[in-house]
Amino acid sequence: MxxxxxxxxxxxxxxxxxxxxxxxxxxxxxxxxxxxxxxxxxxxxxxxxxxxxxxxxxxxxxxxxxxxxxxxxxxxxxxxxxxxxxxxxxxxxxxxxxxxxxxxxxxxxxxxxxxxxxxxxxxxxxxxxxxxxxxxxxLTQVAEPAIPREEPIAADVAIVGGGLAGITAAVRLVEQGKTVALFEESGHLGGCAIAAYGWLLNVDTIMEAEEGTQDSPDQYVAHLEDVAALYGEKLEYPEIARAYAENNGPMVDWLDTELNVDFGARTGGPGIYDPEEVNRIYHFNNYARSAVRTLIDKLHEGVAQGQASVSLEARVTKLLSDESGVHGVEVTYADGTVSEYEFASVILCTGGFCHSQQLQQDFGIYENVGTCNPSTAEGHGIDIALEAGCQMVLADRSASYGGGVNPLGGELRYLANLSAGGQIWVDARGKRLIKEDGTRFSQKAWDDAEHNEMFVVFSEGTLPARPIVNYFSYLEGELSPWQSKAMLDELVEGGQWAFTGETPEELAGAAGIDPAAFAQTIADFNGYCNAGSDPEFGVEDLRKLEGKLYAIKTIPYLLMARGGLRVSPKAEALDESGNPIVGLFVAGEQIGLHQYGGMISNGAGLGGATTWGYIAANTVASL
Ligand SMILES: Cc1cc2nc3c(=O)[nH]c(=O)nc-3n(C[C@H](O)[C@H](O)[C@H](O)COP(=O)(O)OP(=O)(O)OC[C@H]3O[C@@H](n4cnc5c(N)ncnc54)[C@H](O)[C@@H]3O)c2cc1C
Incomplete structure (x- = not known):
């Protein structure tokens, strides 16, 4: 090999x-x-x-x-x-x-x-x-012994990336009698799922049936079309959304009944983007970590039986291909050694690129943006896929959320408290852009804001006890003390992310907002409060912004990639002409959520990783 x-x-x-x-x-x-x-x-x-x-x-x-x-x-x-x-x-x-x-x-x-x-x-x-x-x-020095590497087994299939998609595909393949060699660039398995909340899409599953929820792939695809329309968009690849919808149910039932993944209370709820409120979003017990653990344990059984190998700190740096398709991988190990291995099939599961500022700029997504993804989401599978002739679609779109506050730099940890009420949002032009209710569609405001920056404005009387919240604290394993007015005061002192002023003009001057326009916006809004209705955007919680004012500067942040590699409904990688590349398959966030209609529905990141891992494994097992 x-x-x-x-x-x-x-x-x-x-x-x-x-x-x-x-x-x-x-x-x-x-x-x-x-x-x-x-x-x-x-x-x-x-x-x-x-x-x-x-x-x-x-x-x-x-x-x-x-x-x-x-x-x-x-x-x-x-x-x-x-x-x-x-x-x-x-x-x-x-x-x-x-x-x-x-x-x-x-x-x-x-x-x-x-x-x-x-x-x-x-x-x-x-x-x-x-x-x-x-x-x-x-200390007494010792001679350096030879360094053994984690060599892969000679296997039918190479899996590139050990996030949720990769480990799902590996377990499913081993179960069907295939041998797999998994390569993971970092020192651990799990990828983004280690940080994820744990919401998982269900379409026509045993858990839904237990609760009497009527659901079907047809219903789910119709729902995706409806929600896309609410965004002024349409499903661009309906056949991919359908494959996702049809395979999700069997996949969830497999996790549930065959692998005994722990779904805790087994109760579904509606997604936050779901106008119909069908209860199809279920939650893994203990975030997504319990599912990751179960799958890793299962994969471990495959390793013990000689059916699988896991090479950590092993980055796939090239797909070996010729005119007949992809036939192997080049792996660069952490010690700098490089090896090539032959495989009949390769499944790319390298995830999204939401941690990479460089790729976000290259794809022209945002001028200002943060990320809450772990450092494994650097898009290290994109270059190798493009080099092998894959087609990349929708790369300039990404599922962003609003309200990020990033005084520490690096991965985002804090959000302005967008649902606290008693606030308006303006951009540097001093204008409101949207109904400020912190709900599903309000994130669009950051797309339209100048430099993608929105200022969340409170007054002393409407300031909540927690104007800034530590949203991603579990990534660090500990809660930050910065969840209060004290953090706001610290940020005001820092002069970069929060500002204050006794008058609208003074606040605008400190924050770099157009003073005249901002003063007019505040006057208009206070007038709406007096009149009891907001004719511009329909905010119902109307509280006047008077006295000392505060503005928190916020940016959008990325959770999951919308763009990715074009696939067939069977998870085959497609080339620029739309033809399958023989021997190459794609699963998980590397497909990009938008292709399967996922960005507009909850549970689509974990749902996509598991469902596409399942689809790719089934396709490869049937070859
Ligand atoms: C904070 C947070 C909360 C979330 N909450 C939810 C939620 O509640 N519900 C939901 O549906 N989704 C959620 N998501 C999204 C979801 O976690 C991801 O979409 C999903 O886990 C992606 O899995 P993946 O296996 O496709 O990719 P990843 O998890 O990104 O895994 C890819 C792996 O490939 C490795 N890799 C990359 N390049 C190479 C290479 N060249 N060679 C070898 N290895 C490579 C990486 O190191 C990584 O381990 C959340 C994400 C975050 C960050």
Whole structure:
């Protein structure tokens, strides 16, 4: 299977150990035993040891380690306390202690995707060394052993990307007797689903039937058409929306009855974009993480049976193709080595590109935009797909939401409290653009706003206790204290994201809003409050904006990609002429939600990942 391998320069100790002991990392050799209450790695040299403890700060707070020393040799590192998110940090909790023992230095590479945990562990070990009267330079150095990589098995199918789509496709294929080799660029499986809320579309499922909800693929497609019309759009690829609708029910029933995925209370609700209020949106128990865990455990069984392999920190950098189609992948490992492997079929599941500012600019989506996606959503499957002749559609559209406040830069964590009432929204021209009710269609305001920036304006009397909320706190594993008026005051002081003024003109001057137009807008709005009706936009909660005024600058943010690779109803990748590329399939957010009508309906990201993973696997299994 393996055709070529080139040794390259970058030294990365971490890759060699594989996923020692990590439940998320299947197919790896050399498990490290787990100590009770923590992870332990040992060099096993024996003799008299000193034991020192130390602490560091990880993603979830304090990490405590116990370090055993034989003179100046670390013989073991045990993690005795941590509060890390295991789905994200399992890998680091296993690998970092093992690497420190193996290399006798704390200067080891962080596990990608778990940087904070990695640094917390390293500083905890350094703290323990200091408590033992040593520094890391005092440690006895050892010769560097050869580094084994996580080699894939010779398999029928390569799966590129280990998010929800990739692991769903892998489990479904293994179940149908196929062998799969999954390649994941980061150090862990799960992708965006680790951060996701857990809403999942259901169309004609057992759970709906249990509740007496009448539903069918026809009804769902008609619903998508209706909602598209509300947006002034239409379903551009109705046959793809239909394939999605028809396969969703069997897929959800499979998760539910065959894999025993935990759906908690098993009660459906309407989507927030759903004018008919059909209760077809169900929720995984404990966000989407429980489903991810069940699928990973299932995949692990396939690995144990030799039917699957999982190569982490293994990025597919090229699809091998010729005039007859795609026949394999080129993989670049984290240690810089590059290998090529042959496969009869390749399923691309590399997700969207909502974390990539560069691609958003390249595709011309927004002038100003934030993201709440994890760093795995960089669009690292787009270039390889285009190079292999795939067709990209709707790349300039993206499902944005409004109200992002991003004082920290990087991934967005905060939103202005858009549904608090007692507020108007204006752009830099000082004009209102939309009914300010924070509901489903109000996000359009950010599309039309100058520089995509809207100012959320309150007065002292209408200011809610939580003008800014920490919406994505669970990504960090802890709640931020910044959820109050105190944060607003801090932001006003910073002068970038929030502003205040005793008069409309003063506030406008501070915020960079047209002062005359803004003063007129405030006067008009207060007049509507006096009259008891808002003839411009129909706001019902009319409270006058008087006295000291505040404005919070907000930007749109991206949750899921609307554009992606053009597919057939069977998840075959299509070329520029609309013909299937032999051997190449696509699943999940890499298809782009808009192609299957998904952006206008809740539960379409997780629904798309699982449904298209299921469709692609069924297609490939039938070849
Ligand atoms: C905060 C948040 C909340 C959300 N809530 C919901 C919700 O409630 N309901 C809903 O339906 N949707 C929700 N979504 C969207 C949903 O989580 C995603 O659409 C879905 O999980 C995408 O799955 P995926 O497998 O297609 O892609 P991803 O999860 O992006 O996975 C792709 C994987 O491929 C890997 N990869 C990329 N390029 C390569 C390469 N070249 N080689 C190897 N590996 C590669 C990446 O590292 C990544 O792990 C939410 C998203 C976010 C960010």
């Amino acid at each position: 393996k055709k070529a391998e080139t040794g390259m320069s970058r030294r990365n100790f971490l890759l060699g150990l594989g996923a020692a002991g990590g439940a998320l990392a299947m197919g790896a050799a050399g498990c490290v035993p787990k100590a009770s209450g923590g992870t332990e790695a040992s060099q096993g040299q024996g003799g008299e040891t000193t034991v020192a403890t130390g602490t560091g700060v990880g993603r979830g707070g304090e990490i405590a380690v116990k370090v055993a020393l034989d003179g100046t040799v670390i013989t073991s590192v045990s993690v005795v306390k941590h509060n890390e998110n295991l789905l994200i940090s399992d890998e680091a909790l296993s690998r970092i202690p093992a690497e420190i023992v193996r290399t006798q230095t704390t200067d080891v590479d962080a596990v990608s995707g778990a940087t904070l945990t990695s640094f917390g562990l390293k500083s905890a070990v350094e703290n323990a060394l200091a408590n033992a009267g040593l520094s890391r330079n005092d």
